[in-house]
Amino acid sequence: MKHPIITFCLVITFLGFIPKANAQDPLTAGEIKLALNKLNTLGSVLYLAAHPDDENTRLIAYMANEKLMRTGYLSLTRGDGGQNLIGTEQSGLMGVVRTQELLEARKIDGGEQFFTRAVDFGYSKTPEETFAKWDKQKVLADVVYIIRKFRPDVIITRFPKTAYAGHGHHTASAILAEEAFDLAADSTAFPEQLIYVDVWQPKRLFLNASTWWDKDLPEKAKGNPAYITVDVGTYNPLLGKAYSEIAAESRTMHKSQGFGAAKVRGVQEEYLVLQKGEKFEDDVFDGINYSWNRIEGGKEISALIQEATTSFDAEHPEKIVPILLKVFTKINALPYSSWKYVKLAEVSRLISSCMGLHAEFIADDFSATPGTSVNGVINIVNRSNLKVKLTNIGIMEKDSTINLELPKNEMQNINLPFVCENEANTNPYWLNKPYEGIFDVAQQDMIGLPQNLNKLYAAIMLEVQGTFFYITQPLQYKWTDRVKGEIYRPFVVLPKITAAVAENVYVFSDNTPKKVVVTIKSHEKNRNGNVSLALPKGWKATPELADFSIDEKNQEQQVVFMVTPSATASEVEMKVLINNVPAKEVIFIEYDHIKIQTVLKEARAKMVRLDVKTNGQKIGYIMGAGDEVPNALEQLGYQVVLLDEDKLKNGNLSQYDAIICGIRAYNTNKYMSNVYTSIMDYIKNGGNYIVQYNVNRGLVTDKIGPYNFNISKDRVTEENADVTFVDGKHSMLNYPNKLTEDDFEGWVQERGLYFADEWDEEFQPILMMNDKGETSKKGSVLVAHYGKGSFIYTGVSFFRELPAGVSGAFRLFANMVSYKQAESIK
Template identity: 45%
Template sequence: MKRSIACLSLCLLFIWPVLIRAQSQVTMSSADMYLAIRKLNVLGSVLYVAAHPDDENTRLITFLSKEKLYRTGYLSLTRGDGGQNLIGDEQGIDLGLIRTQELLSARRVDGGEQFFTRAFDFGYSKNPEETFEKWGRDKILADVVWVIRKFQPDVVVTRFPVTGEGGHGHHTASAILANEAFAAAADPRRFPEQLKYVSVWQVKRVLWNTFNFGGNNTIRDDQFRIDVGAYNPLLGKSYGEIAAESRSQHKSQGFGVPASRGQSFEFFQTTKGDAPANELTDGVNTGWSRVKGGAGIEKLITGVLSQFDLLHPERSVKGLVELYKAIEKLPASVWTEQKLKEVKHLIAQCSGLWMDAYTTDAFAVQTDSVKINIAVNNRLGAAIQWHTLSVDGFDTTLATTLARNINQSFSKTFFVPLTKPVTQPYWLEKPMDEGTYTVVDQQKIGQPDASPAYEARFDLTIEGLAINYSLPVRYRFTDPVRGELYQPMVVIPPFSVKPEQELYVLKNGADWKRALQFKSNKTNGHFL
């Protein structure tokens, strides 16, 4: 009998994303602020659903987010672990980490929000039956229902049909689950364990976004269509130009595309609910009257908008503060929570308030220390008092009025205890099943990325409003080519283990005795 050969590879004792895309600090221009104030009066939402990173229609997401001003999300059932990789040799889980970050980069461009299920991209699947056998149909359906109940979209749009024209089994499966979730999300008997955190939700309709690619034209003249090729003078770009930039974030897949300009139509076929005649959200109340007691909010927003000064956005802060107080008095709902979040962000941006929490070390090592730096600047001179700062259980009282355009800084060195959790993707914390990741915390399902290791909370009063902002502590560094950049700071163990070589090939039953190298991760650490 032939003796089989077993391959043994030793892994690191901890994992963090192999690619964390470095970013510049993002602030809003006055045009961005004006557009965001307009969006405050729009209470409509659309969720796009497909199987993989790069399946999404970035033109449609951009149009819905930046023209219609809907809250727009993309639910990718997988993280793209089974795709190709044109920028490195990472495959499988490592590739999924890269493609997760590519999707998040795309959403930062097109204005959408990103969600995932626990499904693992195990590679090409011939049909949805094979896909469901590996994923577990009800398990991933539960995740789709969870995202719908939490996001509460008025309309769901699928990239692929339930009838197989999308080719890949994952593609068809994504459409089947989205259509099944139409009824399941509204049924309290389905996945009742979720109702501890969310409520049932009835989507108005499900639409299939028909296509003409891959030699398969599913577009018909009688289908509902919308022109998504408009030009936005506030942004200085057409939605086709923005969408191309978003699409080009899928670098591992070689999906850089040219910008498009001019009229461009997207077509839709209704698969659940009634068909639209004029808008995707026909029959949906997308104004403040959908919120109990919200009728007067629209007038407040219109007042802020009419008085907005592009050269002096700080003059709108008082109006935004009054708006925040008015929304706060309304009954709690998904929309009041979302709009409070948007107004809160606008108050900081319009006031010109700069807040930063950073380190100059990429890693915080358990049993070592890390220095966290805080910087604040009231750049436009709004009436702001800084009361307290809180980081990881540490609180300090500052009780200072922020003068116009004067830097305020603060630094504190923190001991990193052994009990501080090592930073790693939450979906990799436990061993996975064949076709799915294991996530036991219901509220983490759908979350696109790991939570920050440290957060800094700023307690302020802005124009008489007591308000707080929490920022992730990030690693700030200067790249000689790209300039100042930020990336998440991660917590790592005190030491790491490294074999003499990366791969060993052994016969079955053979003893394995090899030296391991232990490396201290502390300052000036070395191999023992």
Template identity: 45%
Template structure:
């Protein structure tokens, strides 16, 4: 078993932030067969944009089919980054989950071949109405973004995943369809969002917009009179069918638990017309997808046909001279979207057909402002094409060469440079400014739509291939070798000289006693820089500086000056040379299936003052899919023991005042079925078992029974975080002991009240609360309690996992009462 202690010691070090060694940005490689497919794609000038609300909403099978079978330029516009969803692989929520799901989408796109786009809309959680979603997102702001992506991408056809009505099953789903439909028209209107034109886009009229109907859940919107396509065909060049490719792509949505089996055989997708020109006999009917749509491109069409006919899978480098000539022909065409797109595609083909390898790496995952960093450059002309390296450039540094690259000979060069103090630290562009309730704010509007920010450092390689000059851009990556996983590449993140954070970030002041917290300062620079922490005023909380200890830890004590229930936030800054400097907290997310993710958070501590009494001390916690509830329990004054499978024994459970299961614990642990009888015996003998929400659907099935009496888990939820709470039995112990719960305890909840409520209850269960979203029926399954033997069993869909880290006082008070259920004599 593992015991969590209240004091955490941090080891201080200079510039030694080491990544976890997860699989990430290994440069792409292509087989000769895949090169042939890319050659054929150069000959196709059709484009399709798919639009939906979230990561994982997209139809990966259709995207793969359109991109790799029809060879259209294919894009997916996800209005949000999935910030408000659930997380099956860790405890990240909100913007951190959005960062994870962004990278999962990019990984999926690398498999199915589509491009990825986003708007500034924030996934604020489940929404039951279109109107709510559009209001919270700021409809006009999000419409601006959708129009921008359409004008920039210039799709011939727009496809929505969802309808504009309740069949979409989620207000954000239907909202995405409404916005797509309006943007279809607005993008063509020169009077709508005319300010976009200064960024180089023009009005664009897609040929049509259609809805990709579906059959899942309780909704079947397909019918045989709709236009349909068999997207389950086999691609002999790739050696896979699109059901197989789609499964590989879909399974990268790991945070959502969307791993699926590969499918083979016929698979029809259905479409219904929304607006524009009728579909007719082809999804892209009426669009000329050949080079005839570009003026004076007859020679280009002929040249590509010849390239495809003469292409050698064993000697792709023989196509390079003809590809260079093709590039020159396309460059002579009139400026336009297809000219620019095809120049990029042909340049990429020249690179991969020649076997040219170019990389720029460092030996450190992090660089620091006003500090030095060493770049290592490597080029290799693996197939002996006529290639001359002319110049390497990184920011203000460049080196001029006239170096012919020999066949399969490594050309190495290293350079140490000083990072300018004025360079911008590496922050995802949508997190650079404070956000609104339902959307991010972006200073540089030309960034809108981009899936991620540019790398901290980029290298320009100027190379002459077969007599023509090309410029190639590469990110600078951290390259290292893991003893188990082998050679790996990770991003390089640019840091400020000093970072800092609070430990812990939430302090619960539930008594008059002083509570300790620390400011952990980390000097990232090799230079001897220091900064004195400065904390903002905290109102009814006094802060006492206790001292500066080893490892750059500054210790403080916080004490409430009144018992008024409130939350105060104190932000951190550093004083350097008499001047106040913005403080940054570096946060890192590491998983094997995505690159290492770094972002900067404004360090702040939440000081929660509340009158919270606790009864019972020793809590066993069975972790689920990931949450931060144990940290909150520590703040409340409990001793928390993280229970592993081996710890769940009758003798050990007897030592616990309560056992709490983490979110989705009954979904992720097979052993819960084996431990069911032991847990029920614990309750029967006087224990208190508290089960936080689990799900029961096609994504996550239950591994075990949960309670002593039957009940089911529904999809019922209350998404309005200010929804009125009704006490069904105001005298019930859970509302009165040891804290008297009032309406005020449900103030300032975030995102939602509860999810996955209990239903179909055995009569032995008591319901405690009722609540509802506007216009709906009362829901009573958010908190149910049953007596079993001498103990208590509780199931709750109340989202404690969101409220406790947010420092909501009433959530702490109610949880304390739930934990104390079996402690009050006479009840």
């Protein structure tokens, strides 16, 4: 009995397959019929691009559900450098969000998801810059490894190798695809991988060409033997949707990027252009054997699947279970191959769906600490007339004999407490170590996986009419929300104690001590100890050591320290120590469209002793897509009031020394068109209005400022790019802080984005900057006087620089906030 369960553990390890939280829900009749067809198809295609949201969901949906191919998407990066329209996550946390958005998208369109170790460091203008930051050979090795592991018959790239790709990462993805296409079959290339995978030669490499960069593409494709035209608007009656409709639902999962998509119906053509590999006649898969005949011993399996397909009765799907059990047994008896484990997973899902089987593995809490006991329960119900017995359950390689009959439609609950022995704390595997251009992942067999392998799951052995098969269920926690209904979240393993600092950055403009609040949280009962702050010489925390005592699990206790900065300007890191050991902070990322994510990072904060002067006291802030600039302003000593439509239209705006508009507010807040007059009156009467970057596409109004300016795609991506002053005597550069070139050192990721490229003569540009090899851009900061006040537009990335504690960014922003005072003293 134990051997089959252990065998299925190998299935999960081989595929990097994480049982989906909703995998316990049976397929519908139409989905079962589609899955039967797919079970008889052994072909594969890998789509390859650079970022989350680069993928063509229409083509993925078409390949997975019309051509019935095993379809994967390899995104070189996790989108860490992207903007966030729904929250404040940046960098690594942004990558976690976008990883999960891709996984949710794949659940809809039927694809699988893979990644390399490459970090999305933000916009890149050339592949040369991209490869320099990534280490080309390491990313190329990852692409080769994923090709060898996934073994695609066909690879399709999103972007060309030319400048039409529009992004250095995009161009790099095309270059890597072409090189990896050949190297994957070369045993002398990355031979260390061959312990885990075999060499593999895909049959063809296509470019998914687009009218984005070639308006004549439809005409070029007509009668050209190098092109294939695919109608991805084809309707699938089993799903009740066209692939273009499925694709829209899939793409809409990229909510952090604001990529909600409309459902398009009717003919929708995609164009594929052969780049490498064998010629074809009229189909992407010409000459490729994607039947069971490609597997030794597969012919008989194919006949059984065809029998099940022909015999399928939508109202009585359980009738084909005996045939599917024969299929399962024969596949399980096959020698090792990648297709063996893919098809075992598929047929197991089909068998359980045809039985109307619901199974779940539920814990009584969402977390535990290493070495503690967990109360788990298997909830399982058989909703068919078939005779079913639950014989064994394996948890963490420990097998329990159950031998429980499952009568029709009677829910069974099996309590299975276990101990989380030697379990590592839950954290995205690629974030376990510090990184720069590429994530540090030591284990070769982890590379490519979208998320951690779930080791806490139940392997459930069932006997159906004398034949054994098995399913798995991940350990989860579930509860019922009065509005949202039943909700699942992944079970996690956490440190016994975690700590969180109230702010990521503390700014000291003088030697006055600041309060630093540390929240201690216990993840098990009855924990006590002490907490201290590790600071470099010249900085001081009072008290030096503080005790804590927590009785109940998930309870918190706050400890307050007063931190005195050094006498001179400096930027330092403060770490929290628990019992003299560096503590971890636990972060839960919660959005309705993805599963709750858990991230552990060092409990620390940046301390900035800064020579900065400010003027004014009260600032109004209009939140846009979400940023942490208000917190940074409070660190400078400002009182920040968040403004909504009502306050902007009906409030007393004259009380604010400045009103600041958050990033993309004119893209995300529909009401901004309704408050234009109020804001212009505020400026005219002496106010200072600062607008941070927006994008031209999707503006809710064509009027932002008192005069016209055009928001372009201009940006400066090199964070250390030279910055010069248009007019060094301008008050924004001198009051209340005299800025120098030193203020533009130590910036992160980029200088800025979405600069203005055209503006009315009333505007004055303040800064000039450019990436290497490009002409200077003056549109990063524009200021214009209107009535008694001023309007400022800036594409400078304050939303990144201020939370990162960049001193010069604070000084520049303080000058912008103080601008009207500066003008009044001239």
